[in-house]
Amino acid sequence: MAEPSTNSGTKAAEKDTAAVELTDSGTAVEGTARKKAPAARKPPKHGFLSRLYTGTGAFEVIGKRRMWYAISGAMVAIAIVSILVRGFTFGIDFAGGTKVSFPRGETSITQVEQVFRDAVGSSPESVVVVGNGTSATVQIRAETLTNEQTDKLRDALYEAFQPVGPDGQPSKQAISDSAVSETWGGQITQKAVIALVVFLLLASFYITVRYEWFMTISAMISMVFDVVVTAGVYSLVGFEVTPATVIGLLTILGFSIYDTVIVFDKVEENTHGFEHKSKLTYAEQANLAINQTFMRSINTSLISALPIIALMVVAVWLLGVGTLQDLALVQLVGVIVGTYSSIYLATPLLVSLRERTELVQNHTRRVMRRRKAASTSKAAPAALDEADDTDDVDDEDETTVDAAAPAAPVPGAKPVRPTSRRTQRPTGKPGAGR
Template identity: 40%
Template sequence: MSKMSIARLGKELYTGEKSFDFVGRRMVWYAASAVVLVAVILGVSIQGINLGIDFTGGTRYTVTVAQADQKLADDLRTAVGETAVEAADGATVRTAGGSSIVIETKAIPNGSEADSDLLGAITETADVARDDVSRTGIGPSWGERVASKAGLALGIFLVGVVLFIWIYFREWKMSVAAVVALLHDVVITVGVYAIVGFEVTPATVTGFLTILGYSLYDTVVVFDKVKENTRNLAGKKQTYASAANLAINQTLVRSINTSIIGLLPVVAILYVSTVQLGTSALKDISLVLFVGMAVGTYSSIFIATPLLVHLKSREKDVLDAEKRAAARMKEADKYAAVPVFDEGMAASDEEPDELREAGSDDLHEAGVSRGTSSNSSAMGRGRNTPAQQREVSDSGAAGRPQPKRQSRSKRK
């Protein structure tokens, strides 16, 4: 699609010339989200979440080498996996800077046989001395503190969101709709992490908090337009649902463009960290950003605003606006059967049945005059030109010649 086409589409969506019915089809969006939520919940319950050693506890080996590259990291991953150490199954191996490689496993007792076997495989593969490998034990208490702090930060964030939207928009139902959209994004993102099997690390938690802010930002922009369109609803010829749907269409192009621009660098980071670097903290945070930003855009368009309209559908002013709109539609249908005469139509001396049945007041309001006769030279729409009785002649009352009635083209 060319730049001019996008600009034209944006203008037509903003003015209402074109419109996508997001609000009217909200049950379709609810059903789609419900299916996705059920799928991700089943994925979490069956496969579980792959928590990193920062949350579960484990052992971290840091190998200092002359040049840390991905090939050496892959060789170490293979060597560690081939040992008989059960705790080393599924070990995480990643580069850290240009001269270090980090190997993370489940908890291995210091000085045990498993510890010695693993150190032997590492030193042999990396061709380094035993002193070049440092060992660090990570207890589960550290992960518990990280999880508790993340939960506290999430709780403070949600409370702040509710209060901010309530104060700014003076509408608690907007707060409810925004929080539901946020929870929708979090659950889907967690489910994707569980299904894909990526490890949850502190970087993942940082990504979660980031996507909450992004999703909220897009939702607030749409809600601000909803507030603008529904201000003084009693004096407008729109229902609350149509005004809210117009707000989504007016911000649609902006939301899509912002999301694409935001997702492009995240996709690049995800590709590099997954394909070229293998396991790394960049992979953890880039996946959560990608999924969260995409789902956040979806929820701000298809969930938050339609849910807001649903919550407000029983309010008195909203119901009054719908009654006024229904009355206007009924009044418009009153004259739907009145024919409109056009140039070139044959004039008839007989009144159509529709005109005979309609009252004189109704016809006058519709712009149709009830004539007794018409001629074939009738001009204008919806009128019958009376036949000319006689030619206009001079009148002596004015004391001067009077002009004759002629067409403009024949006047001199």
């Protein structure tokens, strides 16, 4: 007779061995009957430049607006303290006085000051050297001098330094002078203030017509911030405030309002009909708009700053034109400050003002309730899954116990007679109860 095959028994033993494993401590651990669910894939990590170009809202600006308010307040405080303590160095066009200039040559500032004192009898207000190399000039600024004092000073400078004219020969014509009365300086100051006020009014009118009052208030505060901080930088550096400075200031205010309008335009696009949506709050939509315009603002600032830097390098250091130095400095500072204020001040102010309205408050509460309900609904299936896993483990335990029950009766146990399914009475037929 052929021997019974042991393949089925071997497979059953291997299955039992796979189902039960021993730990280091000797405790039996049940093998995993089902495959584990695949782990959630982590979102890909993007670099700084990638997040900057994609504009997906990765940079939190609105959420940290208190920090930006503190930084902006500190900048304004430093500027105001500098203006009150150091003041401004007004140019001759604003303060009035006499200005004398001539080619530098081998002249030093101390020598020029000494010649001025000997000729006029008082010290000059300032003596500066503008430019480099052969194009360098000495500029003397003093209080308003009479015609006799001016002629005497020119003679003394010519005898002491022998300035060279355009033909390469010493010439008294190489020494130039100009005088501005205090009345003229006052008129220039008044016109500059009027031009600044008119610009602010026109900008306010445009933003109000194009957008809304909240954006107008935010933009005006941002522009006042630009003016104060730029003025504070001028006070700290000590550059002269000239008509070119006023022109540059109006230019950078135009740049600032342009950059602010770009961001506001995107905010308006994102928040259009926001009260009918419940996915993002107004603040989150505004923060997304800032992220979406980050690269545009940076590119605009860089493109604007490159010609200004070229103006400072070529016109100031190579050509020695002091007026262009004032214009270049105010424009460079204004571009940097204007870019900062349009992103980190104007838009956060807009959100703070809008969050005071009942419409935005109700919408924010609705979004938060929706998110809370969504998180609760996600938590409930997770709990049910855990309960199902526990029930499955219990069922598997029972199945394991049933499978492990001996098929043959235990010696000494009372035999179980087959019963009928219909009458539940003992019967002599084998397999009747199955």
